[in-house]
Every structure is written in structure tokens, then in C-alpha cells.
Amino acid sequence: MNQNHVITDRWSNEESRRLYEQRWPGEGKVLRQYENGNQCGGCSFFAPFNSDWGLCCHAKSRHHLETVFEHFTCESFVNEGWEAHSFREVSIDELFGGDPHIET
Secondary structure, eight states: OOOOOOOOSSOSOHHHHHHHHTTOTTOHHHHHHHHTTOOGGGBTTEEESSSSEEEEOOTTSTTTTOEEETTOOOTTOOBOOSSOOOOSSSOHHHHHTTOTTSOO
């Protein structure tokens, strides 16, 4: 029998927790991205559960379908800001060419 358990209050993957706590050892690009504020809470593919935790919904991420801390990050980060998320790689402005006549 298949059972799925959604974890909403902690890491669902211990290796991801270790990456965060050890500040992405050997992954300078990811660490710089994190330090520049490009973190999961601002990723287009982050589905928040509460004020700290959410689900990574980016199929290209090695953390896909993991519960991650909003201040985590990965190489697949797509910057969309810390508000609503569109779950796409292209921003609304890029999609519509920044046309001021199109309401988003």
C-alpha cells in the first residue's frame, strides 16, 4: 500500500538540512546565491505551508517535492519575489513583453 506523508514543519530530507546548516560545502555558486537573498521563499516554484516551510515544486530541482525552509536555495532557483508564486520559469513581464495594456 502506498502512503504519502506531507511534512509541513521541518525538513523532509536530512541531506538538504545538512546542506543548509553547513552552507552548501563545495557549492560556492549556491552559497553566493543564498547570500544575495535568492532563497526558496522568493522562488517561483515554492509553495508555502506556513511562515517558515514550503514545498519545492520545481521539477528541475534536486529538491523537487521536498519540504524545505523558506531561506534554503538551490541551483534551480527562479526569482519571483516573496509574494505570490506562478510556478513557471518566465516572469509575467517576460511572458507579455512588459506591455502596460495587459493586466496581470
